[in-house]
Structure formats: C-alpha cells, structure tokens
Amino acid sequence: MPKPPRIYERLTRPATSVASYKSLWLAADHLLIVSSTGYTEDYQRLQFSNVRGFFVIPSVRRLLWSIPWGIMALVSAGFLGTTLYSGQRPTVSGSFLAVSAVLLLWNHLLGPSCSVFVVTRVQTARLPSLVRRRKARRVLARLQPIIAGFQAGVAPAQEAAPASIPQDGTAGPPPIA
Secondary structure (H helix, E strand, O other), X not given: OOOOOOOOEXXXXXXXXXXXXXXXXXXXXXXXXXXXXXXXXXXXXXXXHHEEEEEEEEOOHHHHXXXXXXXXXXXXXXXXXXXXXXXOOOHHHHHHHHHHHHHHHHHHHOOOEEEEEEEEOOOEEXXXXXXXXXXXXXXXXXXXXXXXXXXXXXXXOOOOOOOXXXXXXXXXXXXXX
C-alpha cells in the first residue's frame, strides 16, 4: 500500500518555552502554528489569502540569554584564578568556565533575535518558532513568493486594502519584511 502524500511540511523545528513547544508548518494554502504541551495540542491556521504582511521586530532574547552565561563565566573565571593562585588543580571551575564560555559564544553566533508577527484580515498572530533574524529571513523569503502567487490569483483588486498609506497618499503593497 503506497504512502499517502504529505500535506504539511515543517518550516521550523519546535521552539521550546516553559511548558510547551511550538512549530510552524506549511500547507498548500495556509500556515499552521502548532502549540503542544505534550498532553494537548492547539492549532492556529493562517490562510495565505488573508495575509496582509509580516513584521519582524528586534527583541532582547539574545541579551537575556547572554546575561546568565556571562555572569557564570565571570564567577567561574574568578574561582579559576583563586584556585590557580592557591596552587590547586582548577577542575571544577575550569569546567564551568569552559561550558559557560561555549554557551555564551554559541548564543552570540546564533545572531540577533527577533519577534515575527503576521497580520491577517482579522488578527495579528505571533510566529513563536521564529526567534532569530537569520531563520526568520529564510522562512519569510520562502513564504513570500508562495503568498504573492496565491494572492495574485485569489484576491480581487477591490478587496485588497493597503496595510499602510504613505504620506503622498498612494497605496502600496502590504509589507513583507
């Protein structure tokens, strides 16, 4: 018996939060945001014909992760210096310093953080699994031609309201950043 065709394609790996994880899935005519606690799942469906724009806003997530790793590295470096000064082997403090330095470097190399919102006709929804700018740009670059192609054949001219009106009074296309 042949396998049925896949309806959804995962765009992002699950992003974890305190008690749940969220991922973003692509279908032929919509995006699906899946929020799961391991016990329950919630689904939010965003039709491509209703999408008016995306907003990518800088966030402080990168800084918030850098602070604890930086503090841990500074404290570990202090203990490492004290241990070396007393002539002992700095096994524990050296291990903590190495782990915190690697995590601090990893957080820095992941790049700037952001929050991504999609605006539809009836709501503004956050895309929770897009938290770094590089990944957001990659996913939005993939979605932009799909949404533009879908809306070109579906949305009549009188339905398309401008997302923003420039100062000169002319209406532009919806913002896709």
